Amino acid sequence: MYTKLDKVAVALDLTFQDPSLLVRALTHTSYVSEHGQDRAASNERLEYLGDAILKAVMAEQLMHLMGDADEGRLSKVSAQAVSGQALARAAVELGVPDFIMLGHGEESSGGRMRQSNLAGAMEAIFGAVYLDSGFEAARTFIIRVLENEIHDAITGPKNDHKTAFQEAVQGKSLGQASYRTVKMEGPAHMPWFTVEALIADTVVGTGEGPSKRAAEQEAAKQGLHMLESSGFRESDGALGD
Numbered sequence: 001m002y003t004k005l006d007k008v009a010v011a012l013d014l015t016f017q018d019p020s021l022l023v024r025a026l027t028h029t030s031y032v033s034e035h036g037q038d039r040a041a042s043n044e045r046l047e048y049l050g051d052a053i054l055k056a057v058m059a060e061q062l063m064h065l066m067g068d069a070d071e072g073r074l075s076k077v078s079a080q081a082v083s084g085q086a087l088a089r090a091a092v093e094l095g096v097p098d099f100i101m102l103g104h105g106e107e108s109s110g111g112r113m114r115q116s117n118l119a120g121a122m123e124a125i126f127g128a129v130y131l132d133s134g135f136e137a138a139r140t141f142i143i144r145v146l147e148n149e150i151h152d153a154i155t156g157p158k159n160d161h162k163t164a165f166q167e168a169v170q171g172k173s174l175g176q177a178s179y180r181t182v183k184m185e186g187p188a189h190m191p192w193f194t195v196e197a198l199i200a201d202t203v204v205g206t207g208e209g210p211s212k213r214a215a216e217q218e219a220a221k222q223g224l225h226m227l228e229s230s231g232f233r234e235s236d237g238a239l240g241d
Contacts, residue, residue: 005019005023007099008022011099012096012125013144016128016132018132021046021128021131021132022125022132024041024043024046024124025124025127025128026099026101027041027042027043028043028100028111028121029042030102030105031101031102034104043121043124046128047127049131050130053126053138054082054142057138057142058081058150059078061150062154065150065154077153080149080152081146081150081153084115086146086149086153087123090148091119091121091122093211093213096118096122097112097113097118100112126138148213162217162220164224165177165197165205165220165223166220168224174199177199177220177223178197178198178199179195179197179212179220180195181195193210193211193212193215194208195209195212195215195218195219197216197220197222197223204223205220205224205226207221207222
C-alpha cells in the first residue's frame with residue numbers, strides 16, 4: 001500500500017530525496033495555525049521561492065519559443081501562463097487538491113478548490129523541487145505541468161475551441177456546453193484522456209489528449225464543427241438537417 005506521500009509523488013511523477021519538502025509544500029497556513037505549529041511550517045516560504053523560480057523558467061522558455069516577440073508580447077504571454085487560473089488548472093489536472101492539508105475552517109469554506117490555495121501549492125511545489133533537486137529539475141517539472149498553459153497563452157484565442165464552442169452554443173440559444181470524461185488510460189505519469197462534449201444530453205464531439213484540458217479542446221473542436229455543419233434542435237436534443 002502506498003502512503004499518502006507516495007501517492008502524491010506518483011501523481012506528480014516526482015521523486016524527493018527529502019520528502020519533508022513535499023509535505024511542507026502541501027501544508028496550508030490554516031493547518032499549521034490549527035495545530036499550533038510555527039507559521040514557517042506552512043508552504044508560504046516555499047511559495048515565495050517557487051514564484052521566483054517559475055518566473056525565471058517562464059522567461060527563459062518564452063525567449064526560446066517566441067524568438068521574434070518583443071518585451072510587451074513576452075510579458076503578456078508570461079502573465080497569462082503563470083496566472084493563478086493557469087496554476088490552479090494545472091493543480092487540478094495533477095490531483096493536487098486531494099493532497100493539500102487544510103485547517104477545518106478553510107476546508108469547510110471550500111478552500112480545497114480555492115484558486116489562491118491551488119496556485120500557492122503549485123508554486124510551493126516548484127520551490128520544493130528546486131531545493132530538493134536543483135534548478136534543472138524544477139525547470140523540467142514546470143515546463144511539463146504547464147505545457148498546455150504555455151501553448152494556449154502563445155497561440156491565443158484562435159485555438160481556444162472551448163470558448164468558441166460555448167459561444168456557438170449560446171448563440172443558438174442551446175444553453176450550456178458540458179464535458180464528460182469517458183476514459184483515462186496509461187500510467188499515472190503519462191495519462192491519456194478521452195472526453196465527450198455535450199449539448200443537453202447529446203454527445204456532439206469526442207476528443208483525446210494527455211490531459212483533460214487538451215481532450216476537452218479536441219472534443220469542443222468536433223462539437224463546433226458539428227454545430228456548423230448540422231442543425232441542432234434543443235427540443236429533442238437531436239442533430240438534424
